[in-house]
Amino acid sequence: xxxxxxxxxALAAFAALALSAISLAGxxxxxxxxxxxxxxxxxxxxxxxxxxxxxxxxxxxxALNEDMRRQWLEKEQFPPYEFSLEMGKELFARPFANxxxxxxxxxNQGIGIRQNFPYFDEKEGKVVTLELxxxxxxxxxxxxxxxxxxxxxxxxxxxxxxxxxxxxxxIKIPNDxxxxxxxxxxxxxxxxxxxxxxxxCATCHVQNxxxxxxxxxxxxxLGILNALPIYRSEWxxxxxxxxxxxxxxxxxxxxxxxxxxxEYRDLEYYLSYVSNGLPISxxxxxx
Amino acid sequence: xxxxxxxxxxxxxxxLVPMWLIASTVSVPAAGSEAEFKxxxxxxEAAEKEAEGLRNRWTATEAALTEANKAADRGDFDQxxxxxxxxxxxxxxxxxxxxxxKDAWKNLEIR
Numbered sequence: 001x002x003x004x005x006x007x008x009x010a011l012a013a014f015a016a017l018a019l020s021a022i023s024l025a026g027x028x029x030x031x032x033x034x035x036x037x038x039x040x041x042x043x044x045x046x047x048x049x050x051x052x053x054x055x056x057x058x059x060x061x062x063a064l065n066e067d068m069r070r071q072w073l074e075k076e077q078f079p080p081y082e083f084s085l086e087m088g089k090e091l092f093a094r095p096f097a098n099x100x101x102x103x104x105x106x107x108n109q110g111i112g113i114r115q116n117f118p119y120f121d122e123k124e125g126k127v128v129t130l131e132l133x134x135x136x137x138x139x140x141x142x143x144x145x146x147x148x149x150x151x152x153x154x155x156x157x158x159x160x161x162x163x164x165x166x167x168x169x170x171i172k173i174p175n176d177x178x179x180x181x182x183x184x185x186x187x188x189x190x191x192x193x194x195x196x197x198x199x200x201c202a203t204c205h206v207q208n209x210x211x212x213x214x215x216x217x218x219x220x221x222l223g224i225l226n227a228l229p230i231y232r233s234e235w236x237x238x239x240x241x242x243x244x245x246x247x248x249x250x251x252x253x254x255x256x257x258x259x260x261x262x263e264y265r266d267l268e269y270y271l272s273y274v275s276n277g278l279p280i281s282x283x284x285x286x287x
Numbered sequence: 288x289x290x291x292x293x294x295x296x297x298x299x300x301x302x303l304v305p306m307w308l309i310a311s312t313v314s315v316p317a318a319g320s321e322a323e324f325k326x327x328x329x330x331x332e333a334a335e336k337e338a339e340g341l342r343n344r345w346t347a348t349e350a351a352l353t354e355a356n357k358a359a360d361r362g363d364f365d366q367x368x369x370x371x372x373x374x375x376x377x378x379x380x381x382x383x384x385x386x387x388x389k390d391a392w393k394n395l396e397i398r
Contacts, residue, residue, distance in 0.1 A: 037397075040397050040398055041397050044397045187396070188392055191392040191393070191395045191396050192388045192392040193384065193388055193391070193392070194343055194384065194385075194388070195345060195346075196345045196346070196347050196377070196380075196381075198384065200392065200395060202395045203395075206395070206397065207395075250346065253345055253346045253347055254343070254344070254345060254346065255344035255345065255346055255349060257342060263342065
């Protein structure tokens with residue numbers, strides 16, 4: 001082989017090596033890294049609001065606005081979600097027609113487990129939220145499903161959140177590419193602009209927390225689901241996570257997806273994961 | 288031709304010529320037909336179906352489609368066509384938004 005041929009071969013090999021290195025670097029850059037994401041997410045809010053204690057982010061706008069905080073603390077003496085809590089406790093204890101209970105379907109009989117939801121079900125290959133688990137329990141016991149945006153679901157999840165108050169979110173991403181994909185899909189949904197107003201979830205809850213949107217003070221995304229379900233004065237009642245997501249979509253003039261659509265389940269998975277370590281504070285109350 | 292006849296003809300011309308000029312410059316739009324509405328509505332529906340497939344429908348598009356149907360039901364095809372075209376434009380905007388966001392969402396990401 002001549003020197004020229006050797007040179008050509010070496011050049012081709014070098015080019016191929018360089019190309020594969022570039023594509024490998026691209027793949028590494030695109031690979032989701034939930035741990036790095038969660039750290040960056042937390043650091044962003046801590047830096048943006050240096051006077052807010054980390055665990056206080058779960059109190060949403062009350063962590064950012066002193067006047068609102070004082071009013072909220074007074075309201076908490078007779079919280080507006082109290083009726084819902086009582087209803088939830090009663091519904092949770094009421095047996096199904098077959099004599100079984102919600103507690104028969106859930107780990108630790110449903111007490112103090114809110115912080116572990118949503119989880120990725122490796123058997124199904126999808127995210128399972130607490131609301132979904134409750135309705136699946138009903139179906140498994142021959143009961144009709146209840147509305148994901150109704151007061152019964154809000155009451156049940158309020159009761160369950162209350163039994164988990166103070167426990168830190170502990171969302172896990174198992175070593176399953178589908179789990180990582182669900183996480184990534186949730187992240188993409190969170191940052192994607194939609195609706196006629198061209199807003200993403202992040203437009204309000206990352207770029208503008210603490211700012212006013214009409215009469216409301218926008219909550220930070222960090223810890224935003226820890227307070228769910230919530231009593232909202234604007235709604236004049238309790239609202240589930242499903243209600244929160246679908247209402248957000250309507251407010252930006254988008255047609256909401258069906259409650260518990262894969263997109264919403266993945267969004268809840270992502271948002272809960274990046275708030276890992278922050279305590280459950282639900283049920284909450286918001287203006 | 289008498290002087291009186293000539294004056295009357297001039298007056299008539301003074302009246303008719305401006306009327307003809309006005310009539311020729313101001314074009315009256317033709318009323319929209321049911322067939323035109325159906326075509327406009329089908330185009331809007333097709334675009335909205337594509338937006339639905341992308342899981343990105345807008346409430347304004349749905350409202351415009353409803354208004355188009357209502358106007359057609361009462362026989363106001365001009366309004367119906369106008370609303371259908373509005374709906375199509377909105378649906379196409381939502382499709383564009385979705386396409387654009389395929390990568391643009393990463394610009395907002397906290398890193």
